[in-house]
Amino acid sequence: MEIKVIVDDIARVKAGAIIVSFFEGMKGLDNDIASIDTAFEGAISRLISRGEIKGKLGEITIIHSLGRLAADHVVIMGMGKKEELTLDKVRGAVAETCRHLKKKRVDDIATIAHGAGILDITLEGSARAITEGVLLGLYSFRKHITKDDEYIKVKKLTIVGSKEADVYLLGQGCHKGKILAEAANMARDMVNEPANYMTPSDMAGVAKKIAKEHSLELTILERQGMQELGMGALLGVAQGSCQPPKFIVLNYKGRDTDEIDLALVGKGVTFDSGGLSLKSQNKMDEMKEDMSGGAAVMAAISAIAHLKIKINVTVIVPAVENLPSGSALKPGDVLKSMIGKTIEIISTDAEGRLILADALGYANKIKARFIVDVATLTGACKVALGDVCTGVMGNNQELVDKVVVAGAQAGELMWQMPMYDEYKEQNKSNIADIKNVGDRGAAPITAAQFLAEFVGDTPWVHLDIGGTSFGNKERKYLVKGATGVPVRTLVNLVLAIPSQT
Ligand code: BES
Ligand code: ZN
Ligand code: ZN
Numbered sequence: 001m002e003i004k005v006i007v008d009d010i011a012r013v014k015a016g017a018i019i020v021s022f023f024e025g026m027k028g029l030d031n032d033i034a035s036i037d038t039a040f041e042g043a044i045s046r047l048i049s050r051g052e053i054k055g056k057l058g059e060i061t062i063i064h065s066l067g068r069l070a071a072d073h074v075v076i077m078g079m080g081k082k083e084e085l086t087l088d089k090v091r092g093a094v095a096e097t098c099r100h101l102k103k104k105r106v107d108d109i110a111t112i113a114h115g116a117g118i119l120d121i122t123l124e125g126s127a128r129a130i131t132e133g134v135l136l137g138l139y140s141f142r143k144h145i146t147k148d149d150e151y152i153k154v155k156k157l158t159i160v161g162s163k164e165a166d167v168y169l170l171g172q173g174c175h176k177g178k179i180l181a182e183a184a185n186m187a188r189d190m191v192n193e194p195a196n197y198m199t200p201s202d203m204a205g206v207a208k209k210i211a212k213e214h215s216l217e218l219t220i221l222e223r224q225g226m227q228e229l230g231m232g233a234l235l236g237v238a239q240g241s242c243q244p245p246k247f248i249v250l251n252y253k254g255r256d257t258d259e260i261d262l263a264l265v266g267k268g269v270t271f272d273s274g275g276l277s278l279k280s281q282n283k284m285d286e287m288k289e290d291m292s293g294g295a296a297v298m299a300a301i302s303a304i305a306h307l308k309i310k311i312n313v314t315v316i317v318p319a320v321e322n323l324p325s326g327s328a329l330k331p332g333d334v335l336k337s338m339i340g341k342t343i344e345i346i347s348t349d350a351e352g353r354l355i356l357a358d359a360l361g362y363a364n365k366i367k368a369r370f371i372v373d374v375a376t377l378t379g380a381c382k383v384a385l386g387d388v389c390t391g392v393m394g395n396n397q398e399l400v401d402k403v404v405v406a407g408a409q410a411g412e413l414m415w416q417m418p419m420y421d422e423y424k425e426q427n428k429s430n431i432a433d434i435k436n437v438g439d440r441g442a443a444p445i446t447a448a449q450f451l452a453e454f455v456g457d458t459p460w461v462h463l464d465i466g467g468t469s470f471g472n473k474e475r476k477y478l479v480k481g482a483t484g485v486p487v488r489t490l491v492n493l494v495l496a497i498p499s500q501t
Contacts, residue, residue: 001138003131003157003178005170010160011035014070016106017062018160019097021114022048023082024055031162032112033076039068044076056080057089060097062104073106082118088411090114090121091129092476095137099474102138102154109134110158113170123166127159127173128180135181136477136484141192176307180491183303184484190295191469191482195271195288200319203268203294204246207317210298211250214305221247231358232336233343234318237351240275240328241321247359248294248317252301254310261312262497263368264301264490265359267352267375268294268319275348276324277331289482290352292469293374294319300490309494316363318355322348334432337361339454344432352377353436353450360454370399370497371460373451374486380443382467389415390468390486393448396459403461406492411476412485414463417445424449 010018010032020032029037029045037044040063047053053061059078065071077097079085094114101109116126134157142148161170190198190206204220211218226235226247238245248268251260269290273279279287294317301315329335333345335354338361343354352375363371381391390407392414394400400416407414426438426446434453438446448462468485471478 001135001154001157003134003159003174005127005159005161005167005174007161007164007167009035010110010112011039012070013110013158013160015110015158016071016108017073017075017101017110018069018071019075019077019094019109019111021077021079021112022053022055023079024057025081026055036069036074054078057093058096060100071110075101077114079114085115085118085121087115087121087125087129090126091133091411094130094133095477098134098154099137102152105152107152107154108156109154110160112160113166123161123169124173127170128177130159131174131177132181132488133477135178136184137479139185139188139479141189141481144194179303179306180488183299183491184487186302187292187295187299187487188482188484190298191289191292193288195321198288198291199243199270200246200268200321201244203270203291203317203319204248207248207250207298210302214252214302216301216305217251219249221249229338229362230336231338233338233354234320234358236329236333236335236345237275237322237354238320240325241323243270243321245318245320248315248319250298250301250315252305252313254304254308255312257312259312260314260366260368261370262494263314263316263363263366263371264297265316265356265363265371265373266293266295266297267291267356267373267377268317269352269355270319270321272322272349272351273324275322275351276328277347277349278324279349286470289470290376291319292376292465292482296374296465296485296487296490299484299487303487303491304494307491311494311497313494314363314366314368316359318359320355322351337454339364341434341453342432344429344435346435346437350436350447353447356451357454360451360460364454364456364458368458371455371458372403372463372490372493373460374463374465374490376466376469377447377464378444378466380466381464384444385415385467387467387471389413391444391464391466392416392461393419393445393464394461395419395452395455396461399459399461402496403463403489403493406496407486407489409492410486410488412468412489414489417448419445419448419452
């Protein structure tokens with residue numbers, strides 16, 4: 001899609017549709033609507049006074065211009081109460097409106113910079129939110145649909161500024177929004193891809209492409225390299241599948257030292273059948289999403305590199321398939337992790353924490369200053385928080401707070417769960433240093449407590465995206481399937497972590 005910024009009076013712009021906004025309870029019309037209202041001889045004011053246009057968030061009113069304007073349609077987008085406006089509401093409303101227009105086969109959309117100048121919303125912030133909303137909201141994964149003639153794509157989005165001085169800031173916002181949304185969509189593509197098209201080797205292939213595009217340093221450890229490092233936990237999960245595991249390490253240097261400011265670790269289970277602790281058939285197909293964490297951190301580093309942020313970031317993705325077979329890991333087995341801790345396997349379906357144990361051990365070994373891991377770690381997190389919030393846990397409150405704020409800015413909601421020592425009891429094993437499953441209660445927390453054993457003292461945050469990585473309905477800028485959470489949060493976080501220069 002082509003996205004551009006121009007300066008004009010929105011009422012004069014030629015497009016399939018122009019989008020203006022109206023706030024709930026507003027008396028009188030803003031300039032943008034006022035000139036459109038004049039062209040319609042006061043029809044919009046009448047719709048407002050009759051209560052047909054209320055300005056509620058989510059309200060979409062489409063009026064055919066029938067030749068009164070250069071544009072074919074005018075959309076009046078309800079934005080809720082002005083004093084409650086947020087960038088996420090702009091992002092969501094624009095996404096829903098554009099999806100609606102697409103269904104009406106409109107492929108050329110122009111819009112004002114919604115919300116700019118209201119509360120703390122800047123021109124740049126508005127343009128960024130609009131761009132993200134459009135690109136995320138119109139995303140669809142159609143690669144495997146062979147008959148696609150009916151499908152309409154929105155070809156052009158124009159953000160209309162009211163004066164020449166606005167162009168630079170609107171352009172900046174557009175640029176950032178595009179990089180962030182395209183990164184999230186890249187993660188979505190990887191996650192939506194069926195597991196037979198997104199094996200550990202395919203993930204390594206994507207890493208190669210990212211490395212080439214942004215000149216990143218790439219290391220891919222094969223089974224033998226993992227053996228040499230003693231990654232017994234990761235290898236234990238991989239041993240049931242014919243697909244060879246890949247340990248992917250991508251390095252971005254935004255500043256001139258070898259110090260690693262942040263390690264982003266992502267769970268890369270390309271299919272989680274549960275292994276011998278086999279999952280039920282119910283929605284097992286969705287377990288292709290179990291590499292969402294890996295996809296998110298890979299997409300995030302591509303955006304970080306694209307934005308040339310002055311920070312050093314290393315992405316670590318242990319990529320494996322979790323399958324039952326004659327060579328598979330068995331409940332009751334004991335594995336030795338890279339850091340030397342032994343793990344008793346209670347369930348082979350708690351495989352995420354096993355591969356992360358070695359990936360976190362590796363992040364520690366390379367002396368990252370901060371570690372954030374992202375994983376579809378527990379179904380229980382989905383039960384607790386639904387598909388609305390990502391579960392956040394960690395060993396450093398300052399870093400947890402930074403992640404939560406970065407998430408709020410992205411509209412990716414986070415909720416912290418407690419890490420009291422009392423929960424650790426559940427992970428005690430009689431025959432090894434730790435076991436991989438606790439009791440039924442507090443599963444996201446005991447899973448995080450397990451991970452904590454492998455990060456040492458490094459400030460670390462764990463994001464359980466078990467509930468937020470994949471969805472079955474459209475909501476705001478989320479569509480069915482992969483969500484791309486928390487790619488934009490991670491980039492915001494990187495912007496908030498000062499490098500030590
Ligand atoms: N990948 C799953 C968690 C999951 C389930 C994510 C559903 C998203 C949707 C993970 O590997 C798993 O199976 N976890 C088990 C842990 C249990 C055995 C302690 C779970 O959540 O049931
Ligand atoms: Zn599992
Ligand atoms: Zn899993």
